[in-house]
Amino acid sequence: MPPHDVTRSHKARRNDPFSAKRFGPPGSSQADPDLLLPTVIISRRAAERLRAGHVWVYSSDVEGVIPGPGSKEEDLGGVVAVADSRRVPFGTALYSPSSQITLRLLTTEVLTDRSQWLELLRKRLGDAIERRREMLYAQHGRTDACRLVFSEADELPGLVIDKYAGIVILQLLARGMDHGDVRAAIVDVLRAALAPAIVVERPDPRIHELEGISVSDDPVLYADDPANPLTATIFQLNGLRFHYDASAGQKTGAFLDQRENYDAAARHAHGAALDICTYQGGFALHLAQSCTTVTGVDASRAALEVAEKNLELNREMLGEVPVDWIEANAFDLLHDWSAAGPAWDTIVLDPPAFAKSKRAAEGALRGYKEMNLRALKLLRPGGTLVTCSCSHHVSLADFTAVIAASAGDARRRVTLIERRGAAADHPAVLTIPETEYLKCLICRVD
Numbered sequence: 001m002p003p004h005d006v007t008r009s010h011k012a013r014r015n016d017p018f019s020a021k022r023f024g025p026p027g028s029s030q031a032d033p034d035l036l037l038p039t040v041i042i043s044r045r046a047a048e049r050l051r052a053g054h055v056w057v058y059s060s061d062v063e064g065v066i067p068g069p070g071s072k073e074e075d076l077g078g079v080v081a082v083a084d085s086r087r088v089p090f091g092t093a094l095y096s097p098s099s100q101i102t103l104r105l106l107t108t109e110v111l112t113d114r115s116q117w118l119e120l121l122r123k124r125l126g127d128a129i130e131r132r133r134e135m136l137y138a139q140h141g142r143t144d145a146c147r148l149v150f151s152e153a154d155e156l157p158g159l160v161i162d163k164y165a166g167i168v169i170l171q172l173l174a175r176g177m178d179h180g181d182v183r184a185a186i187v188d189v190l191r192a193a194l195a196p197a198i199v200v201e202r203p204d205p206r207i208h209e210l211e212g213i214s215v216s217d218d219p220v221l222y223a224d225d226p227a228n229p230l231t232a233t234i235f236q237l238n239g240l241r242f243h244y245d246a247s248a249g250q251k252t253g254a255f256l257d258q259r260e261n262y263d264a265a266a267r268h269a270h271g272a273a274l275d276i277c278t279y280q281g282g283f284a285l286h287l288a289q290s291c292t293t294v295t296g297v298d299a300s301r302a303a304l305e306v307a308e309k310n311l312e313l314n315r316e317m318l319g320e321v322p323v324d325w326i327e328a329n330a331f332d333l334l335h336d337w338s339a340a341g342p343a344w345d346t347i348v349l350d351p352p353a354f355a356k357s358k359r360a361a362e363g364a365l366r367g368y369k370e371m372n373l374r375a376l377k378l379l380r381p382g383g384t385l386v387t388c389s390c391s392h393h394v395s396l397a398d399f400t401a402v403i404a405a406s407a408g409d410a411r412r413r414v415t416l417i418e419r420r421g422a423a424a425d426h427p428a429v430l431t432i433p434e435t436e437y438l439k440c441l442i443c444r445v446d
Contacts, residue, residue: 036113039066039081040095040103047084050091050105053431055152057082057093057103078176079117081110092117094158094176098212104157104174118185121156125189128154132425142239147256147425153435154427161186162252164244165235166197169252170221171204175211187222197230198223200246202253219246234313238263240285241313243306250352255282257422258350258388261440262286264418265386268442271345274378276330276371281307283348283386284323285314291346294323301327331367334374347375348386355391361398364391368402376410376445385414385443392437399439407445418442 042050046061063085080095082103091108111117128149136146149161151173158174168190172178187199199222203215223229231246237259244253266286275284278296280303288294288311298304304325311323326333330351337343349371354364372387379385389399396419407414420440421428428436 036068037079037081037092037111038068038095039083040064040093041066041083041085041087042090042103044085046103047090050082053429055093055105055157055432056101057105059100059102062102078179079106079111079114094174096158096175096211099175099210101174104152104176106155106157114181118181121182121185122189124155125149125161125186126193128156129189129193135425141236143237143259145235145237145244145254145256145259147423150426150435152432153429159186160252161190162254162256163194163196164246164253165233166230167233167244167246168194168196168199169246170199170201171252172201172213173204173207173211175213178211178213183221191222195224196222197225198246200231202246237282238286240310240317242280242282242310243313248302249306250279255279257390257426257438258282258440259425260423261386261388261420264420264440264442265346265348265384266290268384268386268417269346270384271380272343273346273348274344275348275350276334276375277349277351278307278325279303279350281310281323281325283350285310285318287346287348288314288318288321288323291321294321295326296323297326297328297330297333299327299329331370331374334371334378338374338377342378342380342383344378344383345380346384346386347379348388349375350386350388353391354389355393358393361391361393364389364394365398365402368394368399369406372403372406373409376406376412376414379412379445381446383445384417385441385445387441387443389439390437392434394439396436396439400441403441403443413446415444415446416441417444 040062041064042057043061043063046057078095080093082090082093089110091105092111093103093105096102107120132146132148145164147162149156149159151157151160158172158177160171160173162169170186190196190199198220201216201219201221208215220229233244234241235244242254262282265283266289269287269290271292273287273291273294275287275294275296278284278298281296284294284296296307304327307325351371354367355361368389375385387403421436422438
């Protein structure tokens with residue numbers, strides 16, 4: 001049957017999740033009598049977005065809400081059915097009424113009650129953990145930290161879970177996940193699959209405010225020793241050891257998405273190395289395995305203090321390679337140093353996200369241009385540039401174009417050696433471009 005033929009057979013319609021029975025006639029305010037969940041009606045534009053494989057519906061595309069039979073007001077912060085303006089169902093989603101991303105599609109199946117969602121949650125969480133077991137086994141003795149759940153990429157939107165040795169960190173990033181039964185189900189699966197020493201919920205203050213997520217007085221969801229819960233540990237990445245504190249640091253405490261890029265940078269690095277925005281020394285310590293000297297720069301004194309502790313942890317492995325730390329603003333330092341001319345053989349640029357929204361993308365590109373231009377002026381011929389962007393609003397094509405423009409302005413020949421992304425435990429879904437956010441270019445500069 002040709003793709004453009006809209007006269008599909010009854011069997012084809014029955015098997016198509018987007019062609020199920022209606023929830024009622026268009027304009028109806030009544031929910032399906034078999035459905036216990038509220039139903040959110042979405043626009044045609046949002047319906048097309050879901051058909052294309054994305055899972056988000058923005059607040060501007062919500063046309064109305066039909067309460068479920070006997071549903072309470074608090075149910076609207078949880079799981080809902082989704083239908084278009086013709087009342088054709090699209091499936092089941094998490095509902096965040098105060099968020100710009102109001103709906104996050106969980107499944108194209110229409111779940112009839114909350115217990116089915118919790119069962120689906122348990123299964124998907126277990127599957128996500130199993131997919132990562134080989135990564136940890138392959139790195140046995142060298143890596144014991146891993147992202148276990150990457151939100152939409154693991155069909156668990158609004159949920160991020162990271163493992164650092166015996167500590168598991170949980171982040172709820174969508175209002176629909178903010179429920180006691182969800183937390184309990186997650187802890188049950190984690191305990192059965194991994195037997196962690198502790199499970200800690202770590203809030204993201206900005207997201208919590210945008211989503212209206214509650215903040216618990218006690219972030220510890222489980223501890224095998226409640227009297228003395230383990231909140232600090234030492235974890236390993238690629239054979240190097242790092243301090244971890246569940247109550248400190250950015251994101252969930254470290255940048256696991258760069259794990260494979262750390263190794264790649266070390267393979268290509270040589271000579272005198274400069275690590276800009278080093279944070280707690282992730283790139284810097286890896287560079288010290290192949291460089292003669294390493295200098296790490298960051299604006300955070302607290303981060304550099306941890307970086308120094310991490311250096312001491314690895315001194316036996318790294319030998320006496322000089323590693324220094326400088327507390328400074330990256331732009332100011334690069335601007336001042338670039339006037340003196342080439343002085344480095346390897347430079348890593350790993351700044352925080354410059355663009356938090358689409359409107360900020362243009363300014364972000366200017367920031368990347370300035371930073372990379374200064375770095376290119378500081379590199380000796382034959383040098384290595386490792387340059388990164390974690391702004392998902394800046395595309396790989398735009399980021400690459402900025403590096404090319406910087407090369408032209410600096411009058412340097414820049415050859416791309418490797419084009420990289422996030423580590424394998426941060427999978428990218430082709431129909432959800434937001435999951436492919438990290439860009440890492442490794443280049444030779446002549």
